[in-house]
Amino acid sequence: MDPAAQQRQGVLPRRIEVLAGLSVAIDLGLGQPAEHMLRAAIIACRLADRLGLSSAQRATTYCTALIMWIGCNADSQEYARWFGDDIAVRRDAYSVDWTGMPFMRFLLGNVARGEPVTRRVLTIGEMLRDARGQLAALMHSHCTSAAELAHHIGLPVEVARAVEYTFERFDGAGLPRGCAGGEIPIEMRIAQVADVAEVHQRMYGVDAAVATMRARRGGHFDPAVVDAVIGDPEPVFAAAADGDVWAAAIAEAPDSETRLDQDGLDRLVGAIGDFADLKCPFALGHSRAVAALAADVGTMLGLEADEVRALRRAGHLHDIGRLGVSSRIWSKPGEFTGSEWERVRIHPYLTDRVLSRISGLERERTFARAHHEHLDGSGYPLGMPGTSLGAGERILAVAVAYQSALEPRPYREAMDPAAAAERVRQRSAHGQLDPGCTESLLSVTGHYTPRVRDDDGLTPREREVLAHVARGLSNRQIAEKLVLSEKTVRNHVERTYAKIGASNRVGASLYALQHGLASPFV
Template sequence: MHPTARDLGEGLPRRVEVLAGLSVAIDLGLGQPAEHMLRSAILACRLADRLGLTRDQRATTYYTSLVMWIGCHADSQEYARWFGDDIAVRRAAYLVDWTGLPFLRFLLGNVARGEPVAQRLLTTAALLRDARGQLGALMHSHCLSAAALAHHLGLPAEVEQAVTYTFERFDGTGLPQGCQGAAIPIEMRIAQLADTAEVHHRLHGVGAAVAMARRRRGGHFDPDVVDALLTSPAEVFADVPDSDAWKAAIAAAPDAEVRLDPAGLDLLVCAIGDFADLKCPFTLGHSRAVATLGAAAGELMGLAPREVRALRRAGHLHDIGRLGVSNQVWSTPSRLTSSEWERVRMHPYLTDRVLSRINGLEQERTYARAHHEHLDGTGYPVGMSGAALGPGERILAAAVAYRSGLEPRPYREALDAEQAARRLRDRSAAGHLDPECVDAVLAAAGQPAPRVARDDALTPREREVLGYVARGLTNRQIAEKLVLSEKTVRNHVERTYAKIGATNRVGASLYALGHGLVATGVGGATA
């Protein structure tokens, strides 16, 4: 069989298009409308030009602005622990200068947001015992996570370095390091102003954005960067041609014409799936497993190679819309309210919105947006029925359902392979899933797991502990699972981190994912 033009890379998306799609997913988790980060990148490039930055610095500024908040989504669980609705607090934080009494009032007004009064009081008391220390730890974790994810996405080392300064302030009162002035990379100093100014400009106009920049000049923001804005605010905030921020941002990219080849696209969508799965500790590795299982089932059913490849990519991308739903909802151990359930039902639609502007991923988008649709029309978000669902959509839905069963959820433990298979066949019998696709998925899941080479010298116990760490369990919870003392678990964690070169949970999670260790800590459940 001769390779098609798509197999050779023709018609595949440009690299910046995929990363721009990722930035739209970041917008979801920030509680901002789509293309906020794209508009911020445009503003940042305009400021970089006014400041006379070099071509390389401008390139770093562009991608720093595009992904500067990527680390927050890996820390959504921690945000939700302190603030309840992690998305709502991030949205509100744009309107507050993070210093002094106004910031303290903001914290007190948002601690354990949406939780019962008793829980709010307990969480507030815990935070006030050491507010700066608690927030510093959270932001330190964010910075490490952002750098790890930027590296995982293949972004330049300069961007990887810059995003570690997201919470620093020009006056040295920021977190986690308290860096001051020129110690903060100029690319991040520009990105900070562009990010905040875009929100104020969109909500209240040029005057409000200028007033905000003046108030924070010399505090949050670099005076030179603010002055570059103040000299020509109308030009900096000028609308892009045809009000098409996507098109303008793509054109402003330093590598706007670099088109991905098939292997490069595969690597990038895999990294994006890993990023989406970090939203919740219990979904770590989900998208990789769905991609592998769905593609294997597609081959068993005789799909064409290009359809199998699209199915694999869709498996990596299908859950990117989860970023638009608060962890307060995802982590609920009890029955969801109708309002919460409606938010859950939106996440495939949000996946569709993220992928909608990326040229060359049309088939992947079609598969991904239907991963919770049912043959009998009872699925979501649209309620499509069997006639509208092709083989790829049906296979992906079955792969998602089976893999989800093998994973723990806040309301249940992970199922074993036999239980997950029974659950899948029950859904098929109920008319939700295609019986043939269910058979193919189960046949694919029965393949023996590949052996993973170990070059880290981890002991079996350390691998087991790392699996639990990657799933978000605390040292105390791991100790209870393994019937060990908390001190012993802490020692295992410290030795494991030292051996693999990790500094926080996200780094350990990415290592565990890349080395086939994720299933170790979940009761032996495997695909």
């Protein structure tokens, strides 16, 4: 039975297939080719077997290796602030051991990468004042975010705990806590080796990977794990049968045959949409809002219930390709250059590639990849004409256009609902958006109001501050916007975090999303 027929008959994807798709999205943010994390998970499982881990530890090792860099998306804005191109610096970081003078030279060579000389000098000076402290803060945020996100997508607590140690080193010279040896969970010690070894073996061969492992033995890496590789490296790096890495990685999963039910799939794709939105704090809640709008329009237009559900899921998933574009571009306050615009235009294609291997999401993929296509053929990435766009694609495009107008962007303020509606009307009149879908959206927008939690003890001011924190504003920026002192804002933030149980921006952002508190203030 072909995948489309399976979906029509209610055969939903296996849970691990969706998580594997998420790992491919993580690859985008690392600057690695698709299936890097999947190959690392396979290597990690082979090492777990060599080291005699229990089945429970092996399962944790697999999931840890699969999503160990899930926090990289949440701190992309900070990476971009320090290094310019967050994706390029993560890609190149695989070539250096993260300690000593070589690492410091790497950092200084990449600070404010691509920026004017004056900007580079100022940023380098700021980093040199407390390089370790600056990195520790960045990595603490990353690790806390990774744990929050692992929990948010429904992974076991053991996995959430393991990913908190992503930047620690066996010799205790890592960050943010300087944990050493057995303080680092064995699952993470294996995942660290598998992650780096996969890159070096793929790029330079088995001998080069072994040389890298030997060089970092006892420093970055646990000697016992390294020895498990170099004792007989060929089987560790052996290619998947028939070259199908996806199938081989799925087969290694501890729950490889567990299929999601409808509600479980809804929850997981919703969490993935939240994860995608964290790439750009100014778009926090974008995917949830698009999903709700698209479903409302689909219902008004009389689509079948399963089609409406697919539209809602596509709304959650449509922007996962954003991860493959540097935050330096997304955060640019001015016009894009030609090359930057080409990178932006490719993100729906990247969404398509992430979703392409997940059986049971064929309709969602079809809708999501066309969310920036126009009836007149002027859209992207393919310039598809209206004759190639079905109802789902047209509805999602209108929902994206309206919701995007409501949100702030680095180059403009958020529009109010009336201005957003007028903008969509104009685009419809000019032949870009479907007129019927546009009118239906404008009919339902007055009725869509997210449920807002009001029993958590937050004051109106704290709710306002929380919304700004969730959208990536610093304390100083919030103070300027609300005409308060920076100290007052800091006190509001601390009290808000205490009340909602958050420890950083990602935790606060996820709370705001889940409880209807992330709406932009215009």
